[in-house]
Each structure stands twice: as structure tokens, then as C-alpha cells.
Amino acid sequence: MDGLRQQLNALLATCDAESTRTRDPVDCVHRYARPRDQEIVGLIAASLAFGNAVAARRSIDRVLITLGPEPAAMVEGASYDELRDRLGGFVHRIYRAEHLAAVLSRAGELFRVHGSLGNAFVQFHQASDGHFREALARFADALRGDTTSRSLRHLVSDPRAGSACKRLVLYARWMVRPADGVDLGLWPIAPSELVIPVDTHIHRISRNLGLTNRRTASWATAEEITAALREFDPEDPVKYDFALCHLGVSRECPSRPEPDKCQQCVLQDVCSVWAPGGVKGQKRPRVSAQKPGELRL
Numbered sequence: 699m700d701g702l703r704q705q706l707n708a709l710l711a712t713c714d715a716e717s718t719r720t721r722d723p724v725d726c727v728h729r730y731a732r733p734r735d736q737e738i739v740g741l742i743a744a745s746l747a748f749g750n751a752v753a754a755r756r757s758i759d760r761v762l763i764t765l766g767p768e769p770a771a772m773v774e775g776a777s778y779d780e781l782r783d784r785l786g787g788f789v790h791r792i793y794r795a796e797h798l799a800a801v802l803s804r805a806g807e808l809f810r811v812h813g814s815l816g817n818a819f820v821q822f823h824q825a826s827d828g829h830f831r832e833a834l835a836r837f838a839d840a841l842r843g844d845t846t847s848r849s850l851r852h853l854v855s856d857p858r859a860g861s862a863c864k865r866l867v868l869y870a871r872w873m874v875r876p877a878d879g880v881d882l883g884l885w886p887i888a889p890s891e892l893v894i895p896v897d898t899h900i901h902r903i904s905r906n907l908g909l910t911n912r913r914t915a916s917w918a919t920a921e922e923i924t925a926a927l928r929e930f931d932p933e934d935p936v937k938y939d940f941a942l943c944h945l946g947v948s949r950e951c952p953s954r955p956e957p958d959k960c961q962q963c964v965l966q967d968v969c970s971v972w973a974p975g976g977v978k979g980q981k982r983p984r985v986s987a988q989k990p991g992e993l994r995l
Contacts, residue, residue, distance in 0.1 A: 702907060702968045703930045706938050709964050713941035715879050721947070722940075723747045724872055724880055726758050733884050734770035737815040737873065738805060740882070741841075742769075744869035745801065745853055749791050751947070757790035761798065764788075774810060778803035797850045804841050816873065816885040823887060830891040831857050831917070838866060862915045868895040871936055880940050889934045894927065896920040899946025900939065902953065906969050 719725045723743040727736050743758050764784050765772045773781070781802050785795035805815060812818040819837050826832035835857045842854040855863045875881035875889050894900060900923070901915045909926040912919040927935040945951035945963075952959055955971055966972045 699929060705965050705968045706927075706930060706942075709941050709945075710938065712964055713944070715940065718940070718944050718948075719880055721751070722880075722944070723751075723754060723758060726755070726762065727872065727882065730769075732768075732770065733816075733882075734809070734814055735768065736882055736884060738765075738770045738773050738802075738809075740869055740872050741801075741805060741815065742798075744865045744872065745798075746790050746793070747865055747868065754790070757788075760788065761785065770809065773802050773806040776803070776806065781806075792849050793853055794849070797847065797853050800843065800845070800850060801841050801854055804843055808840060819873075819885055819887070828891075830887070830893065834863070834866060834870060838863075857917060860917050862896040862917055862920045864895045864897050864915070867893050867920065871895060871939060875934065875937065889936070890928070890932060892924070892936045893917075893920045894924045894936045894939050895943075896923065897943065899943050899951075903942050903946060903951055906951075906971055907965065908968075908970060 719728070723746070724740070726743045727740045730736050730739055739762065742761050746754050746757050746761070748754060762769060764786075776784070778799055782795050782799035785799055788795040788798060808815055808818040812821060818840065819833065822836040822840070823830070823833035826836060838854050838856055842850060842856075845851065855861055855866055857863045857866065870885075870887075871892055871894075872881050873883075873885045874887045874892055875883060877883040896904075896915045896919055898915070901910075901919065904910050904923045904926075905912075910919055910922045912922060924935050927938055931937060945965075950959060951963065951965075960966055960969070960972045963969070963972070
């Protein structure tokens with residue numbers, strides 16, 4: 699465990715967060731100075747961080763151009779019909795203008811009632827007796843509403859249902875973790891409560907590092923990985939997420955062993971498929987196929 703802690707900390711030290719951020723959806727959030735704009739842009743960016751990374755950034759930019767230079771004010775003041783009309787023929791994967799407009803109009807209602815999305819989340823957190831998962835579920839309920847739309851329920855997933863809810867948890871990480879050039883530290887929730895966003899990259903790398911043996915990217919998997927990381931930093935266990943995820947996104951940690959890359963990796967000594975005592979070059983545990991540069995649930 700001490701060896702893994704040292705190697706993970708070495709990964710953080712060698713991660714060029716500023717350069718890497720330009721390839722991450724969170725970079726869109728850093729274009730805005732006002733916290734309320736950062737909240738709504740973060741919600742949009744995290745919600746659409748699905749599928750090909752380039753296509754996701756293109757869709758996010760299209761929405762932000764539509765909302766104008768003050769997206770929070772636009773969302774707070776516009777009705778659902780106005781937002782849907784503004785978004786026009788918007789399409790991203792399985793999402794359409796009406797799905798995103800529904801979420802944004804409900805976010806506008808939270809702005810009007812609570813003043814900010816962070817204040818709304820704090821209220822849900824208090825009403826949930828400080829249980830992060832239930833607070834996140836209530837926040838999702840407020841954004842989704844009582845809908846039977848499968849696309850809308852996919853756009854804003856339900857943490858109670860057992861999935862990893864990667865995009866919703868990712869949004870929480872951006873808003874809660876201390877400002878470090880990537881995350882923004884806007885919401886007064888302890889970072890120790892966060893759960894790591896588990897996508898294909900985090901799932902595969904976590905299995906390679908022995909942080910989990912689970913085969914599916916579920917909420918239980920996210921909690922298990924987070925519990926393991928909490929041994930290294932109880933106050934901020936998900937601080938490793940950005941660097942670990944981008945090892946996979948960049949293909950510096952490829953889906954199958956590649957000697958030229960693996961021999962240069964700071965984690966090679968603690969990786970189960972490359973560490974001394976293991977079998978160098980053996981197949982990695984198969985999680986699911988993913989193309990380079992893709993963002994997945």
C-alpha cells in the first residue's frame with residue numbers, strides 16, 4: 699500500500715494539469731469568472747461528457763454559444779419553451795434539444811429558489827442527514843423531474859439505481875474539490891465525501907492497480923475504489939481521478955500492454971500486468987472496448 703501511495707503521488711507530481719485540462723470538458727468551465735456561470739457551464743459540460751471527446755466539446759460549445767456570455771442569467775430568466783427554441787436542432791448522441799432544455803429550465807428554477815446550484819445542493823445534503831449519495835440523488839431528481847423519458851433519465855442518472863453515475867459524480871468533483879487549476883471548490887461540501895467518477899478508463903486502471911476486482915462500473919465499484927484511495931488521503935480521496943483518467947484518455951495507459959509506453963509509466967511497479975513478480979505483457983482484465991479519446995459512463 700505504501701508503494702502504491704508513493705506511485706500515485708508521483709503520478710500527481712508529474713501530471714501537467716494545465717496542459718491536460720485543455721483536452722478535458724472542465725476546460726469550458728474555466729472560461730467563466732462568475733461562480734454561477736461556472737456552475738451552469740459545469741452542469742452542461744459534465745452532462746454532455748459522453749461519447750467521442752471532440753464531438754462532446756463541439757456539442758458543449760454549441761450550447762454555450764446559444765446561451766450567450768451570461769449563461770446563468772439566461773437559464774434563470776428563460777422558460778423551458780424559450781430554452782428549447784434557442785437550442786433548436788441540437789443533438790448529441792441520444793440527447794435532443796428538449797432533453798437539455800428540460801434540465802436547464804429546472805436548473806433555472808433552482809437558481810431562482812436557492813440563489814445558486816451549490817446552495818440547492820447544500821439544502822439537499824442537509825435534508826439527507828449528510829449522506830452524499832442521497833443528496834446527489836435529490837439533486838438529480840430536482841434537475842430531471844418526474845419523467846418517463848429514457849433519454850432524460852440517462853442525461854441525469856439516479857444514484858439510487860446502482861449505476862456509477864459517472865457524469866453526475868464528475869460534476870460534483872468539479873464543484874466540491876479545492877480549486878487547483880482543474881476543480882473549482884465552489885460548494886461547501888467536504889471533499890472526503892466525494893465518490894470517484896468511474897468511466898472505462900478509471901475502471902480498467904483501478905483493476906490493474908488492485909483498487910477493485912469488480913467487473914462492472916457500478917456505484918458499488920465507485921465506492922470500493924474510493925475507499926481504497928481514502929487509505930492514501932482520507933480528506934481528499936478523489937484527487938487522483940484527473941491524472942488517472944487522463945492516463946487512459948491519452949492512451950499513455952493503453953487498453954493492452956505496450957512495452958514502449960508501459961516501461962515509461964510511473965505506475966509500472968504497482969501495475970498488476972507489468973509489475974515485477976507478475977507476468978509482463980499478459981492480457982489486461984477486459985472491461986469494455988473503448989476508442990481513444992472517448993468519454994464513457
